[in-house]
Amino acid sequence: MSIKIGFDNDKYLSMQSEHIRQRIAQFGDKLYLEFGGKLYDDFHASRVLPGFKPDSKLQMLCQLKDEAEIVIVINSDDIEKNKVRGDLGITYDVDVIRLFHVFTKIGLYVSSVVLTRYDNQPTADAFQKRLEALGVRVYHHYSIKGYPSNFKYIISDEGYGRNDYIETTRRLVVVTAPGPGSGKMATCLSQLYHEHKRGIDAGYAKFETFPIWNLPLRHPVNIAYEAATSDLNDVNMIDPFHLEAYGKTTVNYNRDVEIFPVLNAMFENILGESPYKSPTDMGVNMAGNCIIDDEAVREAAKQEIIRRYYTGMCENRKGLISESEVMKLELLMKQANVTVDDRKVVAAALDKEKATGAPAAAMELPDGTVITGRTSDLLGAVSALLLNALKHFANIDDEVLLMSPHVIEPIMALKVNHLGNSNPRMHTDETLIALSICANTDENAKKAMEQIAKLRGCEVHSTVILSAVDERIFKRLGVHLTCEPKYEA
DSSP: OOOOOOBOHHHHHHHHHHHHHHHHHHTTSOEEEEEOSOSSOOHHHHHHSBTBOTTHHHHHHHTTTTTEEEEEEEEHHHHHTTOEETTTTEEHHHHHHHHHHHHHHTTOEEEEEEEETOSOOHHHHHHHHHHHHTTOEEEEOOOOTTTTTOHHHHTSTTTGGGSOOOOOOSSEEEEEOSSTTSOHHHHHHHHHHHHHHTTOOOEEEEEOOSSOTTSOTTOHHHHHHHHHTGGGTOOEEEOHHHHHHHSOOOEEEHHHHHHHHHHHHHHHHHHSSOSOSSHHHHBOOOGGGGBSOHHHHHHHHHHHHHHHHHHHHHHHHTTSSOHHHHHHHHHHHHHTTOOGGGSHHHHHHHHHHHHHTSOEEEEEOTTSOEEEEEOOSSBOHHHHHHHHHHHHHTTOOTTOOSSOHHHHHHHHHHHHHTSOOSOOSBOHHHHHHHHHHHTTTOHHHHHHHTTGGGGTTOEEEESSOOOHHHHHHHHHHTOEEEEOSOOOO
16 A cells, blocks of 8 residues: 555645636636635545645645635534534534634635524524634625525525625635535625625636546546535536537536536626636636546545445444445445455454454555554554554564553553443553553653654554544544444444
């Protein structure tokens, strides 16, 4: 699993920022840019495009920071429902505040937050007070009857006209959100309506990294995007409008293709004519032009598809998704021509479980070496795996104990006798804390601790579903985890 770089991140930063500047100029120096996907912490992109940095889009915006301002959009109903961002495990409202601080810290100007579908929800009002206490301006946008098909009503004083006009001062207004369904596009179109009424020339464009429009429809990178959004029922498809207008085959996804006639009519109503002939025309994404090793990118995407399949099976086992969604993921694996056998750690973990008769785990290191961990009286399989991997990186003999039982046993006693745990074995977080304490007095433990950064990018498979604590630790370590869809007996 030697990690081969397949994406030129520096070229991407330069090319992408220049392309956005050109699009701003096309619209008379005011552009509302809808940012789909994650503007920050885009780990999916970094997994399927090795070389892409998780904060690449943020760094690209930093090159435009003197011209750009950010508007964060959140659906008021999502605040009311405490909707959670799955990859980070935090609610959307908490993520808005996190994003505000992240953007501000690196010098990007966050001008406001928009509460969409606002209907005097008490939790939305409370959230507004929190934002205003931080010095953030808050605007309200409302549900519009007959949206998106009733053009006459939408593009009127009762439709978009009822929404608050967002005061903006920069050439580029980046509209982002903590997740899908927040109302980013509607916010952009509402602003076009208000700007046009004020005699200000402004345009709209969309930044969506996936699917990558100039890769083939069935390229593993685009299939991996379908796997990542299986809960949204997104389907990649050839853009029929682009094919008709230019005779060129490009890839888009069903929601953008379906909404394009509506958007086109709205542009015509607001601006007098539509600037675009296809959904692909609306996009500004240059990622496909920065792939430098297609084979490396294909292999990385195939591994992501397998990981998504295992995640789907585990979520189905937990009752979080339906059987049909798992079947869709199976179909995507067939389209990408991959099986679970293509994930090296799966067989290694299952073989270890068979040999020991208890839950086991395996890790593939960047050089292709596979390390295993077994369940013992003191440690769970993944805790043992972590220690074995750190020993390997530090060239410490496998027989050497990094932590004495005298250190572990009091922790186990505390868990069972005082904290009410039925499982005395140490979780990964407890193992790492205990190892860090031992590192003060033990040279081997200190050497092992110094290797932790090398775990990033490693592949791990567990033969049982892990606790939320263990899953979170692997995520923070940057380890790519999959599990068999079964619980430890």
